Amino acid sequence: MMELTSGQWVRHVVLHPFEGFEDVRWKKAGSVRIACGILALWFLGAVLYSRMYGFQFRATSDKLFNVIPYLVQTVILFLTWTVGNWAVCTLLDGEGTMRNIFVYSAYALVPYVTSLYAETLLSHILIRDEAIFLTIIHDVGLWWSVLLVISAVKTVHQYSVMRTLFAILLTIAAMLAMLFLMVLVLSLFQQVYVFVYSIYTEVVYRFRV
Amino acid sequence: MKRMLTACLLCLAAVQMPLTAAAQEHYDVYNYDRWSEAVPSQAGYTAVRSVSGEMLGAGDFSQPSDLFLDAEDRLYIADTGNDRIVVTDAALTEVMRIYDTFVMPDGSETAISQPKGIYVAPETELLYIADYGNARVLVSDLDGQVQLVLTRPEDALYEKESSFLPQRVLADKGGNVYVVTSSTSGAAMFGADGTFQGFFGANAVESTPAVIAGHIRDLLSTQEMRSRRARTVPTAITSFDLDADGFIYTCTQSTSQDADIVKKLNPAGNNLFSGMYGWGDLQPVYDAGTNTTYEPMLCDIEISEDENINCLDRTTNRVFQYDKEGDLLFILGSTSDQLGGFTEATSLETCGNTILVLDGRKNTVTVMEETNFGTLVHKATALFNDGYYEEALEPWYEVLRYDGSYRQAFLGISAGLLVQGDYEGSMKYAKLADSSYRYDRAFECWRQEWLTEHSRALALGALLLIAGGILLHRYWKKHRKGGMNR
Numbered sequence: 239m240m241e242l243t244s245g246q247w248v249r250h251v252v253l254h255p256f257e258g259f260e261d262v263r264w265k266k267a268g269s270v271r272i273a274c275g276i277l278a279l280w281f282l283g284a285v286l287y288s289r290m291y292g293f294q295f296r297a298t299s300d301k302l303f304n305v306i307p308y309l310v311q312t313v314i315l316f317l318t319w320t321v322g323n324w325a326v327c328t329l330l331d332g333e334g335t336m337r338n339i340f341v342y343s344a345y346a347l348v349p350y351v352t353s354l355y356a357e358t359l360l361s362h363i364l365i366r367d368e369a370i371f372l373t374i375i376h377d378v379g380l381w382w383s384v385l386l387v388i389s390a391v392k393t394v395h396q397y398s399v400m401r402t403l404f405a406i407l408l409t410i411a412a413m414l415a416m417l418f419l420m421v422l423v424l425s426l427f428q429q430v431y432v433f434v435y436s437i438y439t440e441v442v443y444r445f446r447v
Numbered sequence: 448m449k450r451m452l453t454a455c456l457l458c459l460a461a462v463q464m465p466l467t468a469a470a471q472e473h474y475d476v477y478n479y480d481r482w483s484e485a486v487p488s489q490a491g492y493t494a495v496r497s498v499s500g501e502m503l504g505a506g507d508f509s510q511p512s513d514l515f516l517d518a519e520d521r522l523y524i525a526d527t528g529n530d531r532i533v534v535t536d537a538a539l540t541e542v543m544r545i546y547d548t549f550v551m552p553d554g555s556e557t558a559i560s561q562p563k564g565i566y567v568a569p570e571t572e573l574l575y576i577a578d579y580g581n582a583r584v585l586v587s588d589l590d591g592q593v594q595l596v597l598t599r600p601e602d603a604l605y606e607k608e609s610s611f612l613p614q615r616v617l618a619d620k621g622g623n624v625y626v627v628t629s630s631t632s633g634a635a636m637f638g639a640d641g642t643f644q645g646f647f648g649a650n651a652v653e654s655t656p657a658v659i660a661g662h663i664r665d666l667l668s669t670q671e672m673r674s675r676r677a678r679t680v681p682t683a684i685t686s687f688d689l690d691a692d693g694f695i696y697t698c699t700q701s702t703s704q705d706a707d708i709v710k711k712l713n714p715a716g717n718n719l720f721s722g723m724y725g726w727g728d729l730q731p732v733y734d735a736g737t738n739t740t741y742e743p744m745l746c747d748i749e750i751s752e753d754e755n756i757n758c759l760d761r762t763t764n765r766v767f768q769y770d771k772e773g774d775l776l777f778i779l780g781s782t783s784d785q786l787g788g789f790t791e792a793t794s795l796e797t798c799g800n801t802i803l804v805l806d807g808r809k810n811t812v813t814v815m816e817e818t819n820f821g822t823l824v825h826k827a828t829a830l831f832n833d834g835y836y837e838e839a840l841e842p843w844y845e846v847l848r849y850d851g852s853y854r855q856a857f858l859g860i861s862a863g864l865l866v867q868g869d870y871e872g873s874m875k876y877a878k879l880a881d882s883s884y885r886y887d888r889a890f891e892c893w894r895q896e897w898l899t900e901h902s903r904a905l906a907l908g909a910l911l912l913i914a915g916g917i918l919l920h921r922y923w924k925k926h927r928k929g930g931m932n933r
Contacts, residue, residue: 293878294887299482365891366884 259393273344283354292361322412332395346386353379474781481881491777491821494787518569564615577613600643650681751797764789
């Protein structure tokens with residue numbers, strides 16, 4: 239029963255939002271490699287979505303392009319989610335391992351990532367009067383993924399629904415705390431760097447004089 | 448030495464703007480692109496001469512503050528510091544008359560003091576003088592016989608205003624007189640017989656966070672607390688002008704508000720330009736020398752015969768010319784002592800294809816003449832705004848030969864090609880203009896055409912796809928039996 243390939247498991251999970259993850263858990267399926275692929279596709283999709291969108295809907299300025307914000311908004315955000323969820327749910331008696339949280343959450347993103355590509359593609363065919371189709375695709379993709387994420391968290395930790403929602407709220411709080419700390423650390427290192435650099439300049443100056 | 452200086456200046460210019468287009472202007476001529484960034488452009492006007500009172504034979508002007516050209520092409524200069532009004536011909540070659548005293552209806556003579564504004568009604572040929580020093584508005588005929596004197600209204604509506612210091616004045620076709628004082632209630636409006644009728648064209652208070660916070664605080668505070676709080680009042684309008692159709696345009700010299708900087712008011716006082724932002728310089732100019740940031744302050748507005756809107760910015764001493772839809776055409780002038788630069792621009796007026804700018808510190812009138820490029824842009828804009836998109840194509844192409852980054856030209860060509868049925872060209876130019884709206888219009892037509900042309904192939908393709916899908920499905924079913932059995 240349920241002898242599926244890795245690719246088929248993704249399809250199974252996406253099309254069965256309520257028991258799909260239970261099946262994955264039961265069969266110990268789910269591959270890190272595919273999860274990483276989904277993540278990479280998400281990042282690429284986010285870049286395409288903002289840069290290659292149909293010109294009739296959005297004029298993008300080509301003068302400036304920076305890949306870092308996209309990286310932060312996709313990959314780093316996801317890694318923060320994984321770590322945050324793991325940290326919170328370990329305290330809340332969750333059964334999920336870091337690996338499983340990572341894999342299940344990535345699988346849950348498939349509808350959203352697909353909608354990114356579909357919307358970007360369709361935006362080159364449709365005109366402004368038909369923008370409603372794009373909105374529909376976007377909303378369906380987004381909410382389907384939200385549903386899957388809830389299902390994933392519920393399954394991976396074996397929680398009740400209320401506990402899942404509570405855990406997700408806590409995870410978001412944990413993510414904010416982590417991002418805050420990251421910014422803090424970054425600025426701290428910057429100051430240390432400035433300090434070291436000024437000492438270096440000072441020393442070099444003394445030697446020269 | 449001189450050569451070195453020139454070389455230095457050239458280097459400086461090269462560093463500041465590597466693509467300086469106009470050679471004859473002493474300042475960097477620029478325009479704004481779709482992303483509100485300044486890009487080098489061609490000059491639409493160039494200063495040809497500046498005229499002082501001495502050159503006209505009337506003695507130097509002193510802090511002149513208003514210019515007006517009447518229907519008979521007489522130019523009136525409100526020579527504020529010398530308490531007089533100088534009338535010259537439109538070419539600024541000779542003085543035709545100097546008004547300093549007027550004859551009152553009862554026969555007595557009266558002198559004007561610091562006149563700040565002047566208007567001549569084309570229908571009645573009556574002079575309207577904002578007699579600032581005497582706190583009154585004089586309405587007189589061309590011979591200096593005063594017909595009407597407007598002073599501070601004794602009206603309940605006017606109670607809260609403490610003073611009546613007229614700065615600008617104009618009269619509409621019905622003879623109603625509008626007077627700009629520093630009142631935040633708008634321009635005081637008088638009937639043809641001199642009775643006070645109320646206020647016209649007040650600015651709205653902008654919903655800044657501070658104002659909204661004040662409203663919320665008002666809800667929670669007592670009457671006594673509320674009365675102690677500072678009132679939120681809009682900034683007063685600074686100047687106005689009348690166009691041929693009787694609309695009044697106002698401009699407001701303010702660094703604190705963004706809305707209502709330029710308004711187009713219909714007779715009912717409704718602003719047809721509401722929601723339009725971005726008059727004057729789009730980015731505040733930072734000057735490292737004085738460590739100040741300059742926000743545009745529009746101190747005068749003038750609607751020319753071809754319905755272009757000219758605004759004068761006293762911060763940077765630049766003239767911003769817009770077409771009647773409010774799209775930026777040209778930016779001209781600078782702060783400098785050279786010809787074409789101003790030190791304290793106070794008023795502007797248009798005369799045919801020239802712009803006259805009054806400088807209150809140099810005490811001169813500068814004549815700026817339309818360049819070839821300016822003529823072309825005006826021609827194209829006029830055709831375009833009247834809906835002659837195809838006829839405007841040729842001038843727009845010509846404009847692009849002068850300035851290859853002139854955005855209005857790309858928009859105009861895109862619209863023109865769309866009318867001609869060249870959808871692909873229209874899409875191309877819409878893309879060059881960074882206008883997704885124009886692109887959408889062209890793309891819709893292009894897609895329609897493409898679908899019609901390829902309808903047969905498309906239908907065939909769809910049929911093949913469906914047939915192929917069914918066949919493939921059958922094939923899979925046969926070969927993967929037992930592959931996925933739940």
